[in-house]
Amino acid sequence: MILLDGKVASASVKENIKATVSAIISNNQRVPHLAAILIGNDGASETYVASKVRNCKEVGFQSTLIRFDNNVEEKVLLDKINELNNDDNIDGILVQLPLPKHIQEAKVIQAIHPDKDVDGFHPINAGKLVQGLPGIIPATPLGIMLLFEHYKIDTKGKNAIIIGRSYIVGRPMSVLLSSNLLYGNSTVTLCHSYTSNLKELCLQADIIVSAIGKPEFIKADMIKQNAIVIDVGITRVNDVTSVKGFKLKGDVLFNEVKEKASAITPVPGGVGLMTIAGLLKNTLAAYQKKMN
Ligand code: GUN
Numbered sequence: 001m002i003l004l005d006g007k008v009a010s011a012s013v014k015e016n017i018k019a020t021v022s023a024i025i026s027n028n029q030r031v032p033h034l035a036a037i038l039i040g041n042d043g044a045s046e047t048y049v050a051s052k053v054r055n056c057k058e059v060g061f062q063s064t065l066i067r068f069d070n071n072v073e074e075k076v077l078l079d080k081i082n083e084l085n086n087d088d089n090i091d092g093i094l095v096q097l098p099l100p101k102h103i104q105e106a107k108v109i110q111a112i113h114p115d116k117d118v119d120g121f122h123p124i125n126a127g128k129l130v131q132g133l134p135g136i137i138p139a140t141p142l143g144i145m146l147l148f149e150h151y152k153i154d155t156k157g158k159n160a161i162i163i164g165r166s167y168i169v170g171r172p173m174s175v176l177l178s179s180n181l182l183y184g185n186s187t188v189t190l191c192h193s194y195t196s197n198l199k200e201l202c203l204q205a206d207i208i209v210s211a212i213g214k215p216e217f218i219k220a221d222m223i224k225q226n227a228i229v230i231d232v233g234i235t236r237v238n239d240v241t242s243v244k245g246f247k248l249k250g251d252v253l254f255n256e257v258k259e260k261a262s263a264i265t266p267v268p269g270g271v272g273l274m275t276i277a278g279l280l281k282n283t284l285a286a287y288q289k290k291m292n
Contacts, residue, residue, distance in 0.1 A: 002151060002263040004230070006273035009150035010143075013277040014059050017284055021060035032287035033062040034092040034118065034279075035084050039077070039103070040070035044236060045096045052094070055276045061283060064090075074103045078111050085113040091290060092118035092283040097168070115289060118282040121167060129175050136282050141173040143274025144209065144230055146281070148183040153228060153263060160186035161201050163251070164211035169232050173209055198222075215249035219256060226262040232271045 021031055034056050038049045049065065056063035066080060077095075084090045093116045099105050109117075114124040120136040128135030137145075148155060160177050164170035170190060178188040189201055202208055202222045210218055211232035223229060233251030250267030258264050265271055 001258055001261055003258075004147055004151055004153075004263050004265045004270060006143075006147065006265065006270040009147050010273040010277040012150060013146055013274075013281060014055070017059045017280050020284060025060070029291070030089065031060055031062055032091050032283050033064070033089055034094065034283045035064045035066060035087075035090045037066045037068070037077070037080065037093070037095045039068045039072060039096070039099060042098075044234075045098075049096050052276060052279060055280060056283070059280055061280070070100050072100075072103075074107065077103060077108060081108070081111040085111075085116060090116065091287040092116055092279075094119050094279070116286060118279060118286055119168075120172070120282065126167060126172070129172055132179060136286070137176065137278070138168060138172045139278035139282060140169045140211075140232060140271060140275045141176050142278035142281065143276070144173065144232075144271060145176055145181075145183055146277055147230075147265070147271070147274050151263065153183065155183055155207060156185040158186045158206035158228075159189070159204055160207035160209065161189045161191060161205035162209045162211070163191045163195075163198070163202075164213075164232070165190055165192045166211065169211040170209075173211070177207070177209075210251035212251055214251055216251070216253040218252040220253070220260050223257060223260055225260055227260070229257055229261045229264040230271060231265050231267050234267055234272055 024031055036049050036052055038045060053063045053065055084093050093112050095108055109121045112122055114122045117125055117136055120138040125135040129137055162170050162174050174188045174190040176184045177186045191198055191201060199222050203224055205227060207228045208223060209230040213233050213235050215235045215237055229252055231250035231252040235249050236246040237249045239247040248268050
């Protein structure tokens, strides 16, 4: 069994980015700059954004964290995005999701200039992905592709099942994995909450990507011998024995499934770290597009 280690694979991506930033600095040019917007104080979002900012620093990017209260008016947020769109010193903008209920997510995503949309959620980027045109690919699916590339996981002609149809992970992942790419050339089945024969489909799959946020939902009896298992779920589960009061759990019952899988990602230490690698890669690409 190969452990698809996000720490190792993301370190390799980050080393390449760091080298590029060093060259940028040697040329006396400004470094890539990411602006992250965080609304409210949801614990998980706080952790994710802090990690994104920390990783920017690690590779030599500049970053700016902009915080708003949970009750911020939608217009104030949209005005800030507009200001960042027009700021030549900002290369990438991300608004951490989920948003408070009174703010329309689609409006916010569409307010970000597609060239600065380093999450790849804008319909222009989503459309480009579907048509195989160069654009910005959402960070998690991109990170998973980088993981496949790092571990030379051959996906060609394989049966892949993706569980979850969000525009953040499942749907773009289904497009990438079904493309004619070196690491994405599979026959893809996209499953969701109304899929009636999920277990049956899982048992036929050579590759399973689970992004449903149901802790330890995928058990060993749901997977084929030697399947490749990619766990996107990161759910906080109460745990009185831990200092933080919670433990992170993936969608996959790791200890059981690892005995049957040919390759598997851990949680934490798997896809989450690759999402950050994907975001950094997108930010660098946005910078390079702007500067060239
Ligand atoms: N919330 C959960 N995943 C993501 C992500 O990839 N980007 C943003 N902006 N918010 C998220």
